[in-house]
Amino acid sequence: MKKLFNQNGEWHWFTGGLLVSLLSMITYFLFQALSYKDYPFGITAGIGYISALFRYIFPGLTTNPVIKNLSTDTAAFVEFFLLIGIVVGGYTGAKFSHQYQPEIIPAVWSKYHGANIWKRFAVVLIGGFLMGWGAILASGCTTGNILQGWAHLSLGSMVAGASFFVTGIITTKLLYRQMGGVK
Structure with a gap:
């Protein structure tokens, strides 16, 4: 169990x-x-x-x-x-x-980008803005599109969710180049 x-x-x-x-x-x-x-x-x-x-x-x-x-x-x-x-x-x-x-600054962020809180804040703020813009473009947030839209087999939500997933991979590759991302 x-x-x-x-x-x-x-x-x-x-x-x-x-x-x-x-x-x-x-x-x-x-x-x-x-x-x-x-x-x-x-x-x-x-x-x-x-x-x-x-x-x-x-x-x-x-x-x-x-x-x-x-x-x-x-x-x-x-x-x-x-x-x-x-x-x-x-x-x-x-x-x-x-x-x-x-934690204010996660260990993996600190390891690859330093412990500067303002740099972390700026990246989080930009990321939040982009998530909000994406929610407007997708006519809903990631929660509604993935958790609910996929469960109801909504084609638009599946396209939006796939876009979120691919964008997340690209962003991770860019932010964490030392871990095998874009060189």
């Missing part, structure tokens, strides 16, 4: 796959019941809902039609709580696997 839950300190692939499949089915029906939408969940609208909360601090957001729509959209409200669940679930999973070791 231990092999189902632990493989070299990480979750076993079968256990993870089974849990993601069950989660996909449960959240699809739950999202449908709570938001009256007949499509799978994602987290992009949840981020929009958070932006809508800041419309009082940043008045320029009140004229944005997307933000205005998300401030009252039930689906965005449900996805906001999904974002909270991702943080809590990630922390819980890390604690159960005894792998929780918070």
Whole structure:
């Protein structure tokens, strides 16, 4: 039984796959019941809902039609709580696997790029911007496209997911040249 839950300190692939499949089915029906939408969940609208909360601090957001729509959209409200669940679930999973070791600069980054926090921050910021831009181009985030779209055999999500995967490989090869990437 231990092999189902632990493989070299990480979750076993079968256990993870089974849990993601069950989660996909449960959240699809739950999202449908709570938001009256007949499509799978994602987290992009949840981020929009958070932006809508800041419309009082940043008045320029009140004229944005997307933000205005998300401030009252039930689906965005449900996805906001999904974002909270991702943080809590990630922390819980890390604690159960005894792998929780918070670090600002991961060891592999420090080994190949140094311990400069500003360089790390700049790369993370640029990467986050590119992920957001990709989510706009793909009409959804990686969570919705891969975890939900693939489970529902969506061709667009499969193309988007394959693009995410290939881009991840290229980026890794560029960032970690010393480990066998582009010379």
